[in-house]
Amino acid sequence: MKKNVLNFSLIAAFALLTATSCDNDDNDSGENEIESSQLYVSNNSDGNVTVYDILTGEVKTLTTVATAAEGIYYDEDADEIIQASRSSNQLNVYSSISTYLASAVISASVTSTADVESPRDIAVKDNFVVVADNADVDGNPDTADGRLFVYTKSNGALTLRNIVTTDFALWGIEFVGDDLYTVVDKTNKLAVYTNFTAMNTTNAVVSASKTIAIEGIVRTHGLAYDKGTMILTDVADATSDADGAFHIITDFDSKFDAVASGETMAVANNQVRISGSSTFLGNPVAAEYDAASETIFIAEAANGGGKVLAFSNASAGGDIAPSINNTLASASSLYFYAN
Template identity: 50%
Template sequence: MKISKFLYLGVLGVFALTSCSDDDDNTTDMNDGTADLYATSHADGNVTKYNLLTNEATVYTTTATDAEGIYYSPEDDSFTIASRGATQNSLQTYISISDLVSTTASLNVDITGPAALQSARDLAVSGNFYVVSDNTTNNNRLFVFERSNGSFTLSRTINVDFPLWGIEFVNNDLYAVVDTTNELAVFTNFLSSNPSDASISASKRVAVEGIVRTHGLDYDGDTMVLTDIAAAADGNFDTDGAIHVISNFNSKFNAVANGETLALTNQIRISGASTLLGNPVNVVYDAEADAVYVAELANGGGRVLAFSSVSSNTSGTATPAVNNSLTGVSSLYLYKN
C-alpha cells in the first residue's frame, strides 16, 4: 500500500504528544506517543490503521464484508466496527490488535453483538454504551448497546422521526445528521433521558447554511466539522463536496433557535475541485493539530484525505496535505495519546 506523507511533521506541524483526542470528545493528558487513524471500508470490511507518527499502515482483515462506523478502545487494545451485510448486521469487536505487527493481519472476531442492525451508518460511544445510527426506508433508529463482561446486549432501541447518518457525542448530548437535508439535530442528555425503548423527536434541529446534504460530523475542542456530500447523483458528484468548520460551536449553535439557520458567516466552508471532495461521508477533527481527516467515498473510488490549518482557512479552498487511496472508505476514528 502506498502511504503519502501521513507523517505528523509534514502534515500536522504541531502534533504534540500531550493529549488524547478522539471523535467522541474524550480528552486525557498522556505521553505514550500514539497517533493512529483507523479507516473502515464498504468494499471488503477491512480496517486500515495509519500510524501518523511512523508513516506506516496495517490492514486488518476482519470477518465483516462491509463496515461503517468504528471505535478504538485502549483498555483492551480493541476496535469495534458496525458490520453490515445480509448475514451480519451487528457490532464486532477485535481485541489485542497491536499484538499483530505485520502490515497485513487476519483477525478472528472476539465479541459479536446481537444481529439487530439493518443498515448501520455510524457509531458513537459513551462509556460502556455503543450507539449505532441505522437508516432504512421505513425505519430510522438509534440502537443502544451496552458492552459488559465481554459481550454486547441491546439496551434499548430509539426510533426517531428523521433519516439518520452521522452521530457524535458531545459530553452527554448526542448530535445527529438529518440525512437528505442540510440540518443538524441534537438529543440532549441522550442516554439518561431515554432509559428504555422509545420514539422521540430531537431536542433541537438547526439548518446549516451553505450545505446541500449533511453527512459526517466530528467535534473536538469546541469546533464542529460537518461534511456536505452535495448532489450525490449529479454529473459533478466526485468534486462538489465540502467540509464546514464551525469554531466556538457551542455558543453559535445555542444562539440559533430550533428550526432556524446557522449562518454561513459563522462557518468556514472548504470546497472546490482542488480539495478532491465529492462524497465526504465521514470526518475526524483534531483540534490540537487543527487538522481534518476525511473519508472521501466518490473521488478516485475512495480516498483518505487530510487538511491542515482548517480553522484559519480564509480562501475557502485547499489542496489535501494527505491523499491516500482506499477503495470504499466509509468511516474514520482517530486515537491519540
C-alpha cells in the first residue's frame, strides 16, 4: 500500500471538518465527526479502482476484471462499488468494499448483461442505475445522438429496464433530486430531464426538458453537484493536454432556472472559471465536489498521461495549482464519499 501521496494540507482541512460539519442529524451536539473519507477512481488504462483515503493519505488499488472502465459509484448502504466496464460493455458490482484494507484483487458479485457500447458515466437514484453511452446510435456521424441505459438493481441483479435515446451526444450525467442533468457533448451545453426515471419508462427517443449553453466553456464533459453548487468541466480541444478548465456555479438551481431553454448562462455574476498552466488541466473528463470542505476533485485524462487532481482553494478562480496532484494513467471517472 502506498502512503503519504496526498497533499497533507488538504488532509488537515478534512480533519478540521470533524469539528465543523453538521450534516449528521443524529448528532445532538451539532458536530459530525468524519470517520472516513475516500475518493474512488476508475481509469481507461487498466480498469482497476484506485482508492484514495483523504484522511490518512493512503492509496490502494482494487484490481478488477475490467481492462478499461468509466463511471463509478460507491453505495454506502450496501458497501458496494458499481463500475461501468468499457472492456466488457456491462456494469459490474463489487461487494464488501470496506473489508479491503490494502490493495487486493476483487471479483464482481453482480454483473449486468452486455448492453452498452461506449459507457462514459453512471448516475444512481434509489434502485435505478443510469449509464450514459456516447456510441453513435444511427451510424451517421453528422447527426448527434446518444443513449441512456436505465437499469434496476434489486434482488441481487441488475436488469435493463429501458433505453432513452437522446438527440445529442452524451458524456457526464448527474442526478439532482429526481432530475437528471446531462452534458451535451461536443458543445458548451447542459441539459436536464425532469423527473427522469418516472417520466421515461419505455424505449423511446426523448428530447431534454431544457437545454442551455454555458458561456466560457468550449466543450463540456464532467459535472458534479452538491448542496446547491454545480461543477462543470471543459476539455476544450480534446487533442490538447493543456487547455482544460472547470467552472464553479454556486446557487446553481436558481441560476439555471433563470435561463430560458436555448439561451446562455453568462459568466459574469454566475460562474467562476479555473484554468491555466498551473492547474494541470488538459482534458478534465470528470468531477466530484464536496461542499463541506469546498473541494473539487478532477479526473484528468491527458495532462501527464492522466492525473487525479483536487482543488481546495478554487473559489476565487483563475490559474491556481491543485492541492492534490497524483498521477493515474487515463483517469476517467471518480466518486467521493465521506461519513
